[in-house]
Each structure stands twice: as structure tokens, then as C-alpha cells.
Amino acid sequence: MATTRAFARLATRRIGTDTFCSSTRLNCSYTNTRPAAVQPAIFARGLASVTDSAAREPISKVGEKIVPDPARKPIPESKTSTVKEPEPGKDAKIKTFHIYRWNPDEPTSKPKMQTYTLDLNKTGPMMLDALIRIKNEIDPTLTFRRSCREGICGSCAMNIDGVNTLACLCRIPTDTAKESRIYPLPHMYIVKDLVPDMTLFYKQYRSVKPYLQRDTPSPDGREYRQSKAERRKLDGLYECILCACCSTSCPSYWWNQEEYLGPAILLQSYRWIADSRDEKTAERQDALNNSMSLYRCHTILNCSRTCPKGLNPALAIAEIKKSMAFT
Template sequence: MEFIISRYNPETDSKPYDQHYHLPDAEITPDMMLLNALQKIRELDPGLSFRSSCQEGVCGSDGMNVNGQNRLSCITPLSSLSTPVKIKPLPGLPIIKDLIIDMSLFYQHYKEIDPFLQATSLNPDREHLQTPQQRSELDGSYECILCGCCSTSCPSFWWNPDQFLGPAALLAAQRFVVDSRDIMPIERLKSLDDPMKTFRCRHIQNCTAACPKGLNPSQAIQSLKAKILSHD
């Protein structure tokens, strides 16, 4: 099986370049994931750099662009990919080395939406209750693993990475705005009422197509926009 992997070492290279690799069919099992293939390739070339941790689609560390689509390598079956398999780092953010990108800006935007519950003081004699309906409002947003696949597939993020918060951050913002336990929804909406932070989204829906968890950031952003406009 053929692989074309983008390589870049800022200490020695002026720009990224493609390197070709071959794995014999005898080393590929029917259920092999892309990450397993990359680990085998790294045995051949120890200098190849990429992130991975849990290898179960939970940590989100191994996001990369595979045959033109952002994916998690650990849950991408080799059998689902056409050859040669073309692998590049997630687009739109600086490259640290090879397939490893600098996600500092991504996390900065996430931090900006205050991604924590702002609630009344806890009463140790009582649970912080929600009805089943209130709890269901969080479905489809809390499952985000911050892999960055959605934001780095978004043209609005590519064009305005320092101003547009991006799908992942806005999905998280929606999660706290709709949480019945949060006491700051209006303040959250006011902070997001900005033509670049939120309304730069054009609903191209690349983010939804790229999400490895099957979430719908585009729909969440639409809902967030509607709430902002209703409180103007």
C-alpha cells in the first residue's frame, strides 16, 4: 500500500514536501487503522512525527488531513481509503513538524468562550438538578473532544484565524448557553455578539462533515446566532 506523507522540519526545510512510503500487503491486516500503518512507517523512518495517545478516538490528538478530508487516524480504517493515501497536517494552523500542528490559537479561542459552568453556589445538602429535557439540550455538544478537525476544515477560520472563534469553540459556547444550570447565558451571548467572532460563519458545513464524533457544529452555530439576535 502506498502512502504520500507531507514532511516538514522548520530547522532544515524551507517548505513542506511529500515523501513516499510503501507498506507490503503482508503487513496490513483487514481491520488495521491508519494510525497502526503510520506506526509501522515510523519504524522504517523514525524521524516521521505525528501525535497520538489513546488510539481509541477519545483524546483527539491524532487529527490529520487524509485524502483531502480531516480525520482521526486511529479510527480511520485503511480499507476505507483509496491509494495512494495522501496525508497532510490539519490545515490552517502553523506546522511544528511533519503532521504536528501548533494548536495554541485553537485553544485560545476555546478559552475565550469561558468553557466552564458558571452556576450558583453549591448546596452540599442538595444535588444541582436538571430535568431529563434540560439534560437532553446538551446532547450533541458536550461530546466534542477538541481534536480540531472541524475548525481546521473551515474557510472562515482559514481566512480569519485570529478573529473568528471557529466551530469547536462556538459549539462549546452553545453547550453552556443552553445549560439550565448556567446563570450567565445573556452575558455569554453578549460577548459573542460580534461580526467576526460568531457571525463570520457562512454555514458551508465543512465542520459538520469533518467531525469524527458525528456532531453538528454548523447547526449549533445557527442556533447560537438565533439566540444572539433574539436578545439584541
Template sequence: MNIDGVNTLACLCRIPRDAKHETKIYPLPHTYVVKDIVPDLTQFYKQYKSIKPYLQHTDPAPEGKEYLQSKEDRKKLDGLYECILCACCSTSCPSYWWNSEEYLGPAILLQSYRWLADSRDQKKEERKAALDNSMSLYRCHTILNCSRTCPKGLNPGLAIAEIKKEMAF
């Protein structure tokens, strides 16, 4: 929700005890409202589903075995897997406000990079191909509202920049 002009999680936001301060609470901006302050995040989760947010493999795992990765490869996922898909970053992004049907937005692009950075995933080229159009990725204008508003302190702007670097090669 939006509390005093900042997209955040109500459970983490401190409300001042000062009776003189009037706290303003609104639903997430630029979303349809289901009821009261409950936003309709159907489009957001549809976009999340579109990136196939799971490990993809061409060859099956050995029976009863996990796909292992080194500690170094696992460390590359720090700051990516912690995203809780609250949509605070996406709904604070002007590019997402005006292009939410096609532009994936910061949260979904952070998740896209999470799977691109995962050493266990074998469909990196397919994932990059799905992002290679003028709307899915390249609507980010590095305003970085997303990084300022993330209640988990994550940096979607950096993840988007990393995807753009990977797309260049």
C-alpha cells in the same frame, strides 16, 4: 489530520489495503506545523479558553450538593458535550481559514452553545454578550464543511444557527 483530502482522526480512518491506491496524509490545513504532521493548535485552545468552558454561577452550590437538572434539560446537551476538540471542523471551515485570529470557528461555537443550552449555567447573558460582535460568531456563512467532516458526527452548523437565534432575542 487530513487524509486523502478529508480532515479526520487517524484512529478512525480506514486506509485502503489496495496497493494501487496511494493514501495522502497531511497535517490539518491552515495551521502552523510544529513538526512532521503535528499542527500547532495554540490559537484554537486559546479561543476555547476564552469562552469559559465551565458552569458559571452567581450563587454557590449548597455544601456537598451538585447542580441538578431534569432529564429533559440534560437531553438538550446531546450532540454538544460529545465534542472532543479535535479541530477537524474548524480547520475545514473557509471562514476560519481567513479569520482564525478572531472568528471562533465551528468547534468553539459548538462548545459555546453547549454552555448556553445548559440549564444549570447562570451566565447566559454574559456569554451571549461575549459573542455579540461581527467576528466571533457572525463570520459563519453556513458552508457546513464543519458538519460534513466531524468525526463524531456532530453538527456544529446547527449549534451556530441556534446561537444566532438566541442572539436575536
């Protein structure tokens, strides 16, 4: 299995007033769904693995084998640059998609953009519909994560036309003259194609202890109660689905992600700092009171602009800073 780590730089793309750099660090592992824990999985033959044993352990040693359809001849990734709609109709609305590809099983090959054309009349309205149709009908080697298809799980986060978003919530532009470009989330190690390695992201999430902590039992032995006003403070916080769109659009996180927690994790931290039922507010604040974990935020606000759930991580970070300044 290939274990070579490649590095590549993709061009910076500017959309409107927002700039999202698509510089991507490449890694080699593969998973077909969003990982359930912080370590990457090791899968069966044909799927590359991460073997940095000094810092990581596998989630599982057994993966689901992909059994190709014998009637369909797989397309060699290294030799195919353009794949077209199999049988376009007379009134076909042909749309062009350029998709980032990198295969860890071919460690000597460089990342590339592969071109696909689809008839929009035969394709669903969302970008995820296009990706699924490409994988099912055109190129079974295309790899990406997906699950709920309704903006709840966060699995299909990727950079589409220069903006970090969820493929299941991003509509395909109907203008066939405009070509779409799809990349993995920026500045992440890449498992394969559009699949980023979320190991560090989940490790950071675990570090903020995202669960209720208290020493005092409930007076009546039942649930811990809140007033309506206390509950309203959590609106805009608990809805985060950990898709990492905000963190991977943040330049401060790009350059300091080993130490800076990033917008998504800081929003999750504030969700518990603001919770009236939690009794470890001081400890949570102390954990953030250093030069890197919190204060690398420079209010660039890419995080709030790109959040597919319409949340405001920048405001949550500002509230943490304010709470620490006046306590």
C-alpha cells in the same frame, strides 16, 4: 535551534462535493503529545522551538530527549524521497502512502511529500497503524501526535485523502492501486511533519470560559440538578473532543482565525449557553455579539460533514444566533 518560520501552499483537493484546501502555514516547534495548555512547549536539543516571546510563554522548559536505537541508522530526511517495506512477503499487498514532511531543524529546506510503501498484511487496519509502523520499523524521524487510539482524545487529527479526520478512526483503503496522501490539518502553523500548532485554538477555547458559572448556590448544598429534558439538550455538544477537524475544514476560519472563533469553539460555547445550570448566558452571548466572533459563519457546512464524532457544529452555531435574535 531553528526558529525560522516558513510558509507553503499545498494544492486544494476536492473529494466528492466537499473541498478541503490543504494550504498550510508552517511554524517551528515540536511536541510528541497533545499540549495540555495553550502555550507551545520548548524541548531539548534536536527538537525545534517557538520563540515568539512577545506573545507566548513555554509550557515547560524540559522535554523528553529522543534516544535513537544505536542498531538502527536514522534516515536523513532531506535526502530520502521513497522508503519501501523492509522485507515484503511473497503474497504482500503493497500500499503506497505519501506523507507531508517538514523539519524545523532544516530551515532552508522546503516542505515535501515523502513516499512510503507498506505491506498491508503486516499492518493494522487504521491509518494510525500505518503511521506507527512507519515510525517504528522504517523511518523514526516521522513525527505525529497520537494517544488513545480509539477516537477519544483527538490527538491524531490530520488531513487524510483530502478529508480532516482522526487517523485512529480512518481505515486504510484496501485497494492497493489507490495511493493515500496524508497532510497536517489545513491552514495551521506546523510544528513538525504532521504536528499542527494548537496554541491559538486552545487560546480561543479558553476565551469562551468553558466551565459552569453561577452565583446562586444549590438549595440543599448538593449538586446542581437538571430535568431529563434539560439534560437531553446537551446531547451532541459535550461529546466534542477538541480535535479541530471541523474548524480547520472551515474556509471562514482559514481566513479569519485571528478573530472568528470557528465551529469547534462555538459548539463548546453553545454547550454552556444551553446548560440550564449556568447563570451567565447573557454574558456569554454578549461576548459573541460582534461582527467576527460568531457571524463569520456562512453555513458552508464543512464542519458538520467532516466531524469524526458525527456532531453538528453548524446547528450549534445556528442555535446561538437564534437565541441571540430572540432574547
